[in-house]
Amino acid sequence: MVNEASGESVELMISARGLTKTFGEVEAVRGIDVDVRRAEAFGFLGPNGAGKSSTMRMIAAVSPPTGGTLEIFGLDPTAHGAGIRARLGVCPQQDSLDTELNVFDNLYIYGRYFGIPRADVKARAHELLEFVQLTDKADSRIDSLSGGMKRRLTIARSLINSPDLLLLDEPTTGLDPQARHVVWDRLFRLKQQGVTLVLTTHYMDEAEQLCDRLVVMDKGRIVAEGSPLALIAEHSTREVAELRFGVGEHEGTAARVSDLGERVEVLPDRLLVYAEDGEEVVTKVHERGLSPVATLVRRSTLEDVFLRLTGRTLVD
Amino acid sequence: MRELPLLEGTVRQLDYWWTLYLRTWRGGVVSSFLTPLFYVVAIGVLLGGFIEGDPAQLNGASSYLLFVVPGLVASQTMNTAIGEVTYPVMGLIKWHRGYYAMLATPLAPIHLVAGTLMFTLFRVASTTAVFLLVLAPFGLFATWWGAVLTFLVQLLLGMAFATVIFAFSARVRTDEAYGVLFRLVVFPLFLFSGAFFPIDNLGPVLSWAARLTPLWHGVDLSRMLMVNVIDWRLALVHVAVLTVLMAAGWFLSVRALTERLAQ
């Protein structure tokens, strides 16, 4: 907002007002307002089909908005697409690596597309391979990499131009737990170095780990906004008691425990009782002569926030 | 390791191949019918119009059209057979791994080879039958029994190629090998095995090389039968060579697929 013309000293990396995107009859994004500041980690949270990926493609300047305004680095993406993309790193939802090239050449040629001089891009590629722990795979074919390795390579590729803004669409979807932690660690390091991160995810733990601030999207709209902790404090209780009963008993049992917490949610396989003290809920359930097959007391997460806001679970 | 009889194990795959055929036959039917016909018209009729019909120069055929058509019939047999045991077989082994799913049932590798080859035989028989029926009105068959024998020769020729190339498919790792196979083997066979011109025109050395190719045996045998100028001893040699090739290919295929699927 300091200098609209140069785009360099603007503090807002992304600014959207009333942004919409329609594909024929389908309204994928229905008027959202978003501001992302320099050096923050910002998340779009929501289930599949919420409009996250469409939003990301508009921000990546490869998909013209249908309505509203959008500025990236203070610039209009329809007019300054190439200039914006030069400063962006994009890690798409599905790893789209160049399968006909080896690992190193994937980074090298991608850097060249940005117009980075040969010597610089080579040095940068080596550094990035080291960063994502793929140095010994430099000459490997893409087919021979595991899912986690491909993801890391895609992230490395998105960093080839030292982007001011890194867009990550579902960065760890489909990875095993160990591979996810490696990716999170690397993203966390980037955040510490001051890279602005924008990511979409339908994993609550991922959003909680990485995001300073996030918006919850549902059916093309933003339904809540804030830091993970603030969202939990605002929309949920401190703890949750999960009660598992026999098959088909959850619906009937819900009424008998509904006074024990602020709120009760019925899921196909368990009841969720929202309360400040979960252990107390479990004790009272047993006192009432109910005997759940299993119980679990945990802290509220963004999953609970989402359930509260939309009445649905995120991963289905 | 083989508990099911060969026939029983092969028959059990009928539904698989039949379903596959019903789903895919439209894709190839037009081109498998039109491709040889285009060659017959362009090379046989139009170019043939400029070539003198001298039986002494044309292995006994009284026109270039009569000379070239048996060659095109045999070439189509080769192409159809090879087409069924290259990319589809690599798919069953490597891409969608259908053979592994079949192996999880009582079927053994030998049944899978037999099933695939039976389907290939069916494809060769149906495309050849259509092609020969289309040619019939043009008066290209000297005798009716020559036409029937030509059909049977295509089955033998198709199986000779199918078994050998199946063994190749079960051994190779990537489909790049097929690029080389088609360009360096199949395509030169098509052009230089006596289909388009008498192999004697290749000169003494190359014409003997051509005599060693399986396609030449198929082309020459088909031509003898279609124009009814038959050297029975040579015909017997053709049949023997193709039969030996088919038998050897069968054993190589079973061994190659057994080893491959055990890895």
Place this chain on the structure above:
Amino acid sequence: MTTQLTGVATARTAPNPAQAVGLMLLRNYLVYRSAWKIFVTGFIEPVLYLFSIGIGVGELIDTFEFNGRAIPYAEFVAPAMLAASAMNGAIYSSTFNVFFKLKFDKLYDQILATPLSTGDVARGEIAWGLVRGGVYSAAFIVVMLVMGLISSWWAVLALPAALLIGFAFSAVGMALTTYMRTWQDFEKVTLLQLPLFLFSATFFPISALGGWSWLIEISPLYRGVVLCRELTTGALSQASVISVVYLVVMGLIGLVVVRRRLSLLLLK
């Protein structure tokens, strides 16, 4: 182990169109560097046709008349093989290869996330087709020269003529590819390509078709065949001028369609 990224590799100016084409060429060069076997074997197809039909079948044929002079059959077929292989190569790389990159590899999506544009992609891919086709054509012309099948200095223009044929078919092929949905659609490409190859006065003079010869004269490959044949035999006529104009227009139309379709498909 590096866990901090220190280097900064940035270029704030996007590549210009010429540089962009260069980068697309570089990418394809890197791919083919490891697949050179495929590259080399691509050259032999027209040579084999030349030997088989041109020489093998040619022994059964006397001379053909072309623009008023009698020429041996091999000399008649060779320039047609030059033109046809330029077409076949261009169609192959602009349909199968482009479809793979567009639908399966998502290569163009990757590239469009960088400062490059759909126009850069279209020009770059067609340029690569030309480079590849140009190498094959040049090699084939050398084969013709060695076999004594070239009888005029005009033949130096046969290479640019082959490139023009490649450009026209690449652009149209790539345009068609943007409309394709499955691999089965390529059956139709092959089904069009074969009669073009067999009937465009490649193996026999157009007079063989009698009253149908006009149908051949409007075929794009026929235009290419006539152009190459007039250049390598030196028997020039105004047919060559018509051919050049025809092929240039065809290529430019294809290029416009490709750009528009890629933008429609990838920037939605």
